[in-house]
Amino acid sequence: MNIATRVLLEVQEMTLLVVWAARGLLKRPRYFSEWITQLDIIGVGSLTIILxxxxxxxxxxxxxxxxxxxxxxxxxxxxxxxxxSLVRELGPVLTALMVTGRIGSAISAELGSMVVSQQIDAMRALGTDPIRKLVTPRLIALLIALPLLTVVADVIGIGGGMIVATTLYDLSANTFFSGVRDGLQYEDILGGVIKPIFFALIIGTVACRQGLKTEGGTVGVGRSTTTAVVLGSILVIIADFFLAKALQVILETPS
Structure with a gap:
């Protein structure tokens, strides 16, 4: 099988995974407690590294x-x-990369371990849909947490820039924040929130897909985890380029 065919098949499988996960929102049970658990793990658990x-x-x-x-x-x-720089580009991308390294690897390792230990098969035998139980809550948690983490990174980053400017270069805080107010536009803030939504979908889909396709025991878990982080990071960077251009056209931001 050539590489083009493999890529197309992976895109197809990841697309189907997202569709199945979305369909899980329309049926009961919806596992809201799992949503909260994943929000805590992804959002609160990532807060320190994002700060x-x-x-x-x-x-x-x-x-x-x-x-x-x-x-x-x-x-x-x-x-x-x-x-x-932070709101348009560095905040969303760096936050997504940090979350990919921390959460993408954790999701892939967790699901991969469940696959090789046959817990996924046991869930199916008991009539539980593993996509609805395991994938949907993680995708929803990422879609909620990543934009919020990005906003936190932007705010803290601006604060860090202000502290350096005032302590090392004697630039007044009023002058610094005046530049912030004059520079940021509504389109910049909106674009900085839209990007993480797409990044969250990429990170969650790649991590879940790699975890669920794990083969080869514990060695396979390590392989899936590494692939999830590398592939997720690459796709985030590639998607950032196309999202940046699309937002320039749609929001009519300066190119």
Whole structure:
């Protein structure tokens, strides 16, 4: 089987997985308790790493760009540059990559372990749909948690940039936040929330698909986990390009 055929088959399988998971929302039982559990694991559990990532990303943006802006006499635009960079691009992408590494690997490993230990087969034998029980709650939790985590990363990143600007470069906080207010537009914020929704769908679908197709015992679990993280990260970066261009056209943001 050539690589093109394999890619098409994987796309087909992941699409069907999303469709089956969506159909699970229309039938009972809906396993709301599992939704809450996954929200806690994905959202609250990822908060620390997202806070650190956002803060130091904003800080390093200020650290690297302020000297250049000062050279051109535009240091008062530091807040604008940090805010636009975070909200449009770095916030959504870095948050998605962090969640892919932490949650995508966990989902794939968990489902893969259930496959090789025949727990999935036992669920089917007992009349429980594993897609509705295992996949749907994880996808829903990712679709809710990732946009919220992205907003947190953006806010903390802007705060980190402000702290670096005020402590290292003596730029006043008012000047920094004035640049933030002038730079951010409604379209930027909307685009920064839309991207994580698509990223969440990619991360969840890839992780669940790789976990459920695990073969070969514990070695296969490790292989599926690695594939889920690598493939999820690559797809997030590729999707980011096409989403950025689509949002430029749809929202008429500056290209």
């Amino acid at each position: 650190l990532t956002g803060f130091f990303t904003g800080g390093v943006l200020t650290l690297q760009t302020y000297p250049t802006l000062k050279y051109y006499g535009a240091q008062d635009q530091t807040g604008r540059l940090v805010a636009i």
